[in-house]
Amino acid sequence: xxxxxxxxxxxxxxxxxxxxxxxxxxxxxxxxxxxxxxxxxxxxxxxxxxxxxxxxxxxxxxxxxxxxxxxxxxxxxxxxxxxxxxxxxxxxxxxxxxxxxxxxxxxxxxxxxxxxxxxxxxxxxxxxxxxxxxxxxxxxxxxxxxxxxxxxxxxxxxxxxxxxxxxxxxxxxxxxxxxxxxxxxxxxxxxxxxxxxxxxxxxxxxxxxxxxxxxxxxxxxxxxxxxxxxxxxxxxxxxxxxxxxxxxxxxxxxxxxxxxxxxxxxxxxxxxxxxxxxxxxxxxxxxxxxxxxxxxxxxxxxxxxxxxxxxxxxxxxxxxxxxxxxxxxx
Numbered sequence: 001x002x003x004x005x006x007x008x009x010x011x012x013x014x015x016x017x018x019x020x021x022x023x024x025x026x027x028x029x030x031x032x033x034x035x036x037x038x039x040x041x042x043x044x045x046x047x048x049x050x051x052x053x054x055x056x057x058x059x060x061x062x063x064x065x066x067x068x069x070x071x072x073x074x075x076x077x078x079x080x081x082x083x084x085x086x087x088x089x090x091x092x093x094x095x096x097x098x099x100x101x102x103x104x105x106x107x108x109x110x111x112x113x114x115x116x117x118x119x120x121x122x123x124x125x126x127x128x129x130x131x132x133x134x135x136x137x138x139x140x141x142x143x144x145x146x147x148x149x150x151x152x153x154x155x156x157x158x159x160x161x162x163x164x165x166x167x168x169x170x171x172x173x174x175x176x177x178x179x180x181x182x183x184x185x186x187x188x189x190x191x192x193x194x195x196x197x198x199x200x201x202x203x204x205x206x207x208x209x210x211x212x213x214x215x216x217x218x219x220x221x222x223x224x225x226x227x228x229x230x231x232x233x234x235x236x237x238x239x240x241x242x243x244x245x246x247x248x249x250x251x252x253x254x255x256x257x258x259x260x261x262x263x264x265x266x267x268x269x270x271x272x273x274x275x276x277x278x279x280x281x282x283x284x285x286x287x288x289x290x291x292x293x294x295x296x297x298x299x300x301x302x303x304x305x306x307x308x309x310x311x312x313x314x315x316x317x318x319x320x321x322x323x324x325x326x327x328x329x330x
Contacts, residue, residue, distance in 0.1 A: 043088070049087060082196075091189060099183040109169065133149030134153070161185060216275070220271075231247055245281045
């Protein structure tokens with residue numbers, strides 16, 4: 001699959017860049033002795049390990065379906081993102097430990113100008129790669145790339161705050177600022193690690209993606225066809241870059257099997273045009289009831305039993321229900 005190969009290629013670049021950035025930050029820490037730069041270097045270790053984990057998970061998730069994994073291998077991306085988030089949290093707590101230690105055993109700082117230049121260069125590279133990862137991840141529906149990209153962008157902002165603090169130390173000579181910056185950045189790192197873990201758990205537990213459902217509902221309402229009388233029992237599950245969508249589509253009862261199938265194909269094509277070819281759609285066609293007439297806008301229906309009154313606007317709430325809609329549906 002083209003998108004899977006693109007994800008793997010970008011992940012390899014990310015791993016290589018993470019190793020170089022870690023080495024540069026490590027050099028900056030050795031030169032300066034700054035605890036704030038050490039926090040940045042520690043987070044870069046996480047980037048390196050997470051990069052290799054991501055590379056492995058994308059390699060596994062790109063494998064085709066088989067008898068043992070009928071839905072593919074995409075779930076491994078959630079596990080990888082969970083490990084990455086956990087490592088971020090651990091790094092944050094270790095940094096807090098080092099800040100407490102430095103309060104009792106402060107370090108002398110040196111060569112701050114060189115350290116500032118080196119760390120600033122890593123921030124620029126991190127941000128560029130992070131934005132590319134997020135954009136590619138969203139395009140290819142890859143949680144791993146999105147999580148890795150957000151981590152890099154967050155790393156960039158924490159690096160910028162560290163640079164601001166180092167510059168202030170350089171101007172004033174107040175060394176205690178280094179410890180304060182490290183502590184604040186550690187709290188930010190812990191919070192962002194929690195968010196990554198939260199998304200990972202949601203994916204493993206097949207938690208509904210509210211934004212994804214909303215985007216799909218808005219799109220279907222906009223392009224709705226008159227033979228699509230009702231949509232219900234809709235569920236979306238993510239398996240890495242693949243989306244599995246199940247739903248029940250109510251169509252006029254007098255359509256032939258072939259005509260009903262054509263409506264399903266039309267619905268499938270519409271969804272794939274918006275969300276990509278990685279969508280797997282399983283649609284069950286239902287025949288309309290007499291009570292459906294009141295919400296059916298189909299013109300020139302020869303078997304209509306009741307006048308058309310209104311179209312039920314599909315919402316996240318009502319398309320989930322395992323029941324056909326009627327005039328009283330809100």
